[in-house]
Structures are given as C-alpha cells and as structure tokens.
Amino acid sequence: MIDLKYLQNNFEEASARLQKKGVDADTLTRLKTLFAELKAANAALEAAKAEQNSMSKLFGQYKREGKDITELKAKVDANKEAMVPLQERAREAEEALFSLALAIPNFPDNEVPEGKDEEENVELRRVLEPRSFDFEPLEHWALAEKNGWIDFERGVKLAKSRFAVLRGDAARLERALINFFLDTNREKGFEELCVPFMNNAQMLQGTGQLPKFEDDLFKVEGEDLYLIPTAEVPLTNMYNNEILSEDALPVLMTGYTPCFRKEAGSAGRDTRGMIRQHQFDKVEMVAIAHPDKSDEVFEMMVQNASDILTALGLPYRVVELCGGDLGFSAARTIDLEVWLPGQNKYREISSISNTRDFQARRAKIRFKDGKKNRLVHTLNGSALAVGRTLIAIMENYQNEDGSIEIPEVLKKYM
RNA sequence: GGAGACGUGGGUGAGUUGGCUGAAACCACACCCCUGCUAAGGGUGCGUAUCCUAACCGGGUACCGAGGGUUCGAAUCCCUCCGUCUCCGCCA
Numbered sequence: 150m151i152d153l154k155y156l157q158n159n160f161e162e163a164s165a166r167l168q169k170k171g172v173d174a175d176t177l178t179r180l181k182t183l184f185a186e187l188k189a190a191n192a193a194l195e196a197a198k199a200e201q202n203s204m205s206k207l208f209g210q211y212k213r214e215g216k217d218i219t220e221l222k223a224k225v226d227a228n229k230e231a232m233v234p235l236q237e238r239a240r241e242a243e244e245a246l247f248s249l250a251l252a253i254p255n256f257p258d259n260e261v262p263e264g265k266d267e268e269e270n271v272e273l274r275r276v277l278e279p280r281s282f283d284f285e286p287l288e289h290w291a292l293a294e295k296n297g298w299i300d301f302e303r304g305v306k307l308a309k310s311r312f313a314v315l316r317g318d319a320a321r322l323e324r325a326l327i328n329f330f331l332d333t334n335r336e337k338g339f340e341e342l343c344v345p346f347m348n349n350a351q352m353l354q355g356t357g358q359l360p361k362f363e364d365d366l367f368k369v370e371g372e373d374l375y376l377i378p379t380a381e382v383p384l385t386n387m388y389n390n391e392i393l394s395e396d397a398l399p400v401l402m403t404g405y406t407p408c409f410r411k412e413a414g415s416a417g418r419d420t421r422g423m424i425r426q427h428q429f430d431k432v433e434m435v436a437i438a439h440p441d442k443s444d445e446v447f448e449m450m451v452q453n454a455s456d457i458l459t460a461l462g463l464p465y466r467v468v469e470l471c472g473g474d475l476g477f478s479a480a481r482t483i484d485l486e487v488w489l490p491g492q493n494k495y496r497e498i499s500s501i502s503n504t505r506d507f508q509a510r511r512a513k514i515r516f517k518d519g520k521k522n523r524l525v526h527t528l529n530g531s532a533l534a535v536g537r538t539l540i541a542i543m544e545n546y547q548n549e550d551g552s553i554e555i556p557e558v559l560k561k562y563m
Numbered sequence: 564g565g566a567g568a569c570g571u572g573g574g575u576g577a578g579u580u581g582g583c584u585g586a587a588a589c590c591a592c593a594c595c596c597c598u599g600c601u602a603a604g605g606g607u608g609c610g611u612a613u614c615c616u617a618a619c620c621g622g623g624u625a626c627c628g629a630g631g632g633u634u635c636g637a638a639u640c641c642c643u644c645c646g647u648c649u650c651c652g653c654c655a
Contacts, residue, residue, distance in 0.1 A: 191613065195624045202624090205636040209582040218635085225635040373645095446569095479618090520593095520619070522611080 150250055150510045153184050166256045169263060169472030187242040194235040201228050214407035226384070231539040251354070251361065252361045255507035258470045258481045264471025270484070271471065276455065278463035279488045284549045288491035289540040290422040293319070298543070299423060305539055311420075311427045312411065318563075319539065322555070323430060325562035326535050327405045330432035330457060334532055337453050339403035346406055347374040352386040355512030357478035357504075364413045367427075368490035376409035377420035378435035381529040385513055388437060393525065399446050400437040405430065421515055422495065423536055436528040437514060443526035447503045451483050453498040454532040461556045463541050464488040466495050480505040487537065491544040498537045501530030 156163045164177045186283045190340045204225045211218045262271050293299035298319030314322050335341050350373055353359040367376040377383060408431050419425035472481040480501035485505040486495035487496045506524040515522040546554040555563055
C-alpha cells in the first residue's frame, strides 16, 4: 500500500509519480478525500468514546460510594445511542478507504523510464553472443516431441489445458536446474527455505496479489488458502507482522516452489509449448532490506540471476521496465530475457523487483531503527524460472539431429 | 475428524464474584549512580498502532489468539473461528 500521509502532504508530486503507472488523478483525489473523511470520522467517534469512558468510570465510582446513578445512567445511555451513527460512519469510511487504497499500485522510482507497455522498456545490455546455426533451429515444442521430453497431451488429460508432463531426461534436467539454482543462491548467502505451497488470504494481501488479482489465483475450495503464484508470497511473508532487529538485515532467502497461475487475461498468448503454463517451477530470491541499502541488494540480486545465465552459457539481455509495464507492487524492475533461437526472440526468464516499503506496509514488516520501528524494503526476483530455462537450454543447445547437449555446469547434477 | 485442557506485553507468569489492570511480579534489555574486582548494590526506563500537536513533550482512542455479542463499563460473561497441548481415530 502506498503511504497515505505522503499522498496527503505531497499530492501533486505523488499523483505525478503514479501517472507513470497509469493511475489517474481523479482516483487519487478520491483517495485523499476518503483519507480525510476517515480521519474526521474517527476523531468524532473517539471523542464520544472518551466521553463514554470517563462517564463509565464515574459510574463505577458512584456505585461504590452508594450514590444515586439514575441521572448519570440517562446521560451515559444517551451518549451511547449517539455513538451508533458515528460508529457506522467510521466503519464505512474505513471500508471505502481501504478497498480503494489496496487497489492502488506502488509508486515507480523517479528513474523508471516513461512508457505505456513492454514496447517501451529500455534494453540496458546484452550478454553473450547468440550462437549462429548452420541449420534452422527448432522451437522447443518440436524438440520436445523429437526427444519425448514433454507430454502435453497427458498433462491436459491429467489436469486441463496449459498443464504438461516432463518425461525422462527433461524431468531430470528440471530437477538438476532446481538444484543448481538453489546451490548457487545459497553460495551467495541466501538461506534455503522449503515453504508451504498454499498461503492464506492475509499473506496474499501482504505481497499485493489480493484483493485486486484474485482472478489470477487458484483458490482451495472451502479453505482460506490459495495456491501460491510465486514463492515471493511465502518468502516475503515469513516476517509478516514482525519487527526485525536492524542487524538481522538484510534477510536473504531462496526457495524452490511450483507456482500456480490462472493466467487470466492471457488467453491466446503462448498457447503452444511450455512458455505459459498454469503450473511451473521457479527458484526465487527474496530479500528484506534496510531502506537505505535496498538498492545495493537489488543490484546484487540482478547480478546473481545474470551470473546464473552466464554460467549456463545462455545469451540474454538486461531490460529496465518502463512505468507502464511495471507490476503492481514494484517500484523498479529489471527483467532478464533469454535468447530463444527457435522463436528468434528474447523472452523473460527472470524478473527482479524492488517494492520499497509497499509490501512492507501491507505486511507490517518492520525493523528497530534505534527506538523507532521503520518499514523495511522488500525485494524479490527469480533465479530462475525453471521451465523457461529448460526451454532455453533446449533451443540453444540443440543439434541438427534434434538431440540436446547438457550445459557443462549441469553435468554434475545429472 | 472426535473428546478434554488452554491461548496475557521480548520471556516466565499474576489477574476469571466484570469497574481502581494497558495490565502486578520476576527475568531479559537500555541508561545512570555506587562500589571495585571476577562477584554484586541502588535508581530510572522499557509494547504496538493511530489521532491532536512543531515535537519520539503531553493528551485521546484501540489492542490481553482473531472476529462478533451482552453491559454504563470486559483480559475477565456469551457465540464463532484460528492455534497449542493431551488422549483417540486416520495417515506419508
């Protein structure tokens, strides 16, 4: 959630910043009004409560002293009655404010480039030269078929469309990649965690998936549980509603989880192959950082994900997302896009974001800064998306006969 | 899933005939004083959120697992849910 006090006190600046993310000024004006209304409603209610409390105290005193209470009782009853509409007004104001506030995306950093959508993202650099083929490189689904690596039909039979089964060496490669990623992250200082793959609604709200993006999530029937769309949810919320000591920062965590997404709104995109599935594996990095240090941590995370791609010998480019392409919670995001020779384009394989205090405010993650509690900064990033790495290896390491080489660094894992 | 017990501040732990308890005491922690040597004495402070205010000075409100209810007034009574422990059932 954005800082409502900041919005109130620096309205022009705040609304200019959010325009980059496509939030119109009217919405923000409404938000500001609702905030003021809530404050006024609460002030009135709290004054009445103070009155009630002091009269109640007197009431007890009268009874102890054996005084007559009929007059006081009348006053206190009247005040109680008068509080009912105040209570209602405060409740409504709060509901209106938060239902709107929770749907407002995070401020982008000032350095984030302007832009409407992914077309206007800024390429920062390319790493590793794409290999030149003396034959026509195939797309991963064709290679999958040749090698018997991915059983799309049976994935659909077992679940529904956009589910797949990996078989044989593909399944082993998937597992090898997970191990390689986790080992690498651990060597960089990330603690490895194995977390629940279902989280409750409060956690999903903490990281920003709820309430706005409920349609993208798989919900467990009859339970307050959702299948996680990313390990960012459980990892970040490890410290939900906690106060960390300053010297515990930064907290660096990594974990492998499957991720479950309905992919609502992406009908018709990437329907062929395994680029966009309802379930996919990912190894995630999450950092909880001191607000003054989150930029350093961010750079470290980008570097780490990049190093993994380099180690795998996969060509990629580093892209800074423009305001319009930035996710709901992100203040800044860098994507790593891996080269897919079969598709002849770069495709996202990692996304590293700094959410600043946006998630921390929702999830109430603070640290002790001297005597005071301050919100931390939270960061997350894939290192890496496993299924897409598998695809990238297939397409980049293919031979003319359709066979696929295993990258050197993975051999010890196979 | 069934039965019983329980859920208080960083920790231990008082507080269940509703009011003087936002919450004793002890420990831990922080600062100060005394003392002076491997041990200890004294003092003060020590939850979170939010509002008023220039203010982390003062004051209001809320919070004793969560959410409702009864009442002038609830940590204390009632309901629902969550969790913990024990026994049973089930199971990797």
